[in-house]
Amino acid sequence: MGLGRTLWAIILIKVLIIFGVLKIFFFPDYLHENFTTDTERAEHVLTDLTQMPTEK
Amino acid sequence: MDQLNLTMVNWARAQFALTAMYHWLFVPLTLGLSFLLAFFETLYVKTGKEEWKRITRFWMLLFAINFAIGVATGIILEFQFGTNWSNYSWMVGDIFGAPLAAEGIFAFFLEATFFAVMFFGWERVSKKTHLFATWMVAIGSNLSALWILVANAWMQYPVGMNFNPAKARFEMANFWEVLFSPVAISKFTHATTSSFQLASLFVVGISAWFLLKKRHQNMAKKSIIVASVFGLLSSAFVIFTGDEAAYTNARVQPMKLAAFEGLYDGEAGAGLVAAGIINSKKKPGDNQDPFLFEVKFPGLLSLLANRETGSFVPGINDLVYGNKEHNIMGVSEKIANGKIAIELLSQYKKALKENNPARAEKALANFNNYKEYLGFGYLASPEEATPPVALTFYSFHIMVILGTLFPIIFLLFLFYALKGSIIQKRWLLRLGLFSIPLAYVASQAGWIVAEVGRQPWTIQNLLPVSVARSNLTPGTVQTTFFLFLVLFTILLIAEIRIMLKQIQIGPDFSGMPEDD
Numbered sequence: 001m002g003l004g005r006t007l008w009a010i011i012l013i014k015v016l017i018i019f020g021v022l023k024i025f026f027f028p029d030y031l032h033e034n035f036t037t038d039t040e041r042a043e044h045v046l047t048d049l050t051q052m053p054t055e056k
Numbered sequence: 057m058d059q060l061n062l063t064m065v066n067w068a069r070a071q072f073a074l075t076a077m078y079h080w081l082f083v084p085l086t087l088g089l090s091f092l093l094a095f096f097e098t099l100y101v102k103t104g105k106e107e108w109k110r111i112t113r114f115w116m117l118l119f120a121i122n123f124a125i126g127v128a129t130g131i132i133l134e135f136q137f138g139t140n141w142s143n144y145s146w147m148v149g150d151i152f153g154a155p156l157a158a159e160g161i162f163a164f165f166l167e168a169t170f171f172a173v174m175f176f177g178w179e180r181v182s183k184k185t186h187l188f189a190t191w192m193v194a195i196g197s198n199l200s201a202l203w204i205l206v207a208n209a210w211m212q213y214p215v216g217m218n219f220n221p222a223k224a225r226f227e228m229a230n231f232w233e234v235l236f237s238p239v240a241i242s243k244f245t246h247a248t249t250s251s252f253q254l255a256s257l258f259v260v261g262i263s264a265w266f267l268l269k270k271r272h273q274n275m276a277k278k279s280i281i282v283a284s285v286f287g288l289l290s291s292a293f294v295i296f297t298g299d300e301a302a303y304t305n306a307r308v309q310p311m312k313l314a315a316f317e318g319l320y321d322g323e324a325g326a327g328l329v330a331a332g333i334i335n336s337k338k339k340p341g342d343n344q345d346p347f348l349f350e351v352k353f354p355g356l357l358s359l360l361a362n363r364e365t366g367s368f369v370p371g372i373n374d375l376v377y378g379n380k381e382h383n384i385m386g387v388s389e390k391i392a393n394g395k396i397a398i399e400l401l402s403q404y405k406k407a408l409k410e411n412n413p414a415r416a417e418k419a420l421a422n423f424n425n426y427k428e429y430l431g432f433g434y435l436a437s438p439e440e441a442t443p444p445v446a447l448t449f450y451s452f453h454i455m456v457i458l459g460t461l462f463p464i465i466f467l468l469f470l471f472y473a474l475k476g477s478i479i480q481k482r483w484l485l486r487l488g489l490f491s492i493p494l495a496y497v498a499s500q501a502g503w504i505v506a507e508v509g510r511q512p513w514t515i516q517n518l519l520p521v522s523v524a525r526s527n528l529t530p531g532t533v534q535t536t537f538f539l540f541l542v543l544f545t546i547l548l549i550a551e552i553r554i555m556l557k558q559i560q561i562g563p564d565f566s567g568m569p570e571d572d
């Protein structure tokens with residue numbers, strides 16, 4: 001395979017893995033998955049901001 | 057109330073660091089080599105000599121390999137914001153929206169449009185149009201970096217914004233203040249000029265290899281001259297912008313400055329450590345020596361931090377425990393103020409829920425008096441405000457030592473190349489080749505100083521990493537950490553193998569008199 005084709009193959013496979021696998025199966029948007037409105041999201045973040053982190 | 061998980065936070069930090077460091081293996085070469093391509097091609101258009109065209113095309117091929125393998129690796133960092141760092145992502149959405157949109161509109165499209173012309177347009181457009189495209193790729197790539205670095209600089213020095221507690225968001229108040237903050241300026245100029253240095257060493261190093269192998273010597277010598285001049289000029293800017301970055305650190309992130317110098321007890325006329333071994337058992341507030349061994353330049357740290365050799369530079373102990381003589385508030389007091397800010401935020405939230413606007417307004421007015429300490433309220437102890445000192449110290453000194461060595465290398469290469477005796481200096485050619493990995497080490501070390509040195513903050517003084525994260529289990533983040541490790545390692549191996557193969561093949565001088 002020539003250099004041009006190799007590079008295009010790398011780009012396509014990589015983009016497929018990044019957007020087709022990683023984004024869909026491993027990187028959901030946490031706030032969009034768990035809350036339906038921006039008000040709920042803001043409320044959730046504000047709740048986190050008003051509590052202290054502790055070691056688990 | 058669910059408990060926040062710090063184990064997850066540490067895995068998420070490790071994952072972000074891994075991804076950012078791999079991503080930064082590809083970026084600096086793109087930033088710097090794009091300008092070198094523009095220089096080589098300008099020489100071709102000015103002189104009309106076919107040889108410069110072939111030289112340009114050879115380096116363009118290596119640029120294409122680096123670009124193809126590196127492209128889209130940065131998008132994974134944005135995925136991580138939404139998944140692992142959702143609180144942070146939510147809070148900065150309004151601030152980052154503007155610079156990232158600007159990147160998309162002005163820089164990315166500029167870069168992408170002209171990329172196609174640069175790579176595939178040699179025989180399709182006029183010489184001048186092609187040259188214009190190559191310059192636009194260089195400018196576009198560096199403009200892309202500008203917006204990302206502005207966003208990063210804002211986290212180090214959050215200016216031009218207001219915190220809106222009702223939305224739990226930082227909102228943009230002044231775009232220009234964000235764009236032209238001193239941290240943004242020094243970060244952009246230092247990151248780009250050091251990338252120019254890296255790319256110049258890349259060209260010098262590979263050309264040195266050709267000279268060692270006695271192949272394409274004419275091309276190698278010409279490339280060395282152009283890259284050495286660019287490298288030397290870049291080095292001057294790197295020193296200037298590095299000095300500016302340290303001066304800015306002293307103003308807005310004094311803890312980072314103290315950490316990268318291993319300075320525990322502040323002093324007037326503070327010395328700059330030339331070389332030293334950190335005492336790993338040393339903790340803030342104890343009586344142990346910070347160093348097992350050290351060599352200092354007297355007064356230089358004060359000069360670097362304040363432009364005055366006799367001035368006072370606060371150390372880690374001054375910043376953690378306070379120093380009344382120099383009017384430095386200790387972290388204990390900041391934590392107390394931060395807890396009041398959190399309590400007032402809590403009262404505000406409760407008042408909103410109970411639909412009591414009068415109480416909400418009162419809580420908000422009081423919160424505004426304490427909001428600058430908000431982040432400290434989440435710290436468990438004053439010592440938690442200290443970043444990892446040894447890692448920050450060694451990274452800074454590796455970066456500075458290598459950054460001092462590079463201009464000497466450029467100067468030697470330029471001198472012997474112009475004198476015509478570069479081929480006989482085999483030690484220098486070997487040093488040039490070896491300087492390629494050193495350039496990457498220096499570049500990575502710079503980012504370690506910038507990012508590890510500002511821990512525990514995601515947003516300086518306002519949001520520690522422990523609160524910026526999502527409520528995920530460590531296992532989820534561990535899985536993706538190892539996925540990235542495998543994916544990026546494959547990409548890195550691919551880059552090195554393809555690059556080495558293409559260098560081995562060398563430039564195409566077919567149809568021209570042999571240059572060897």
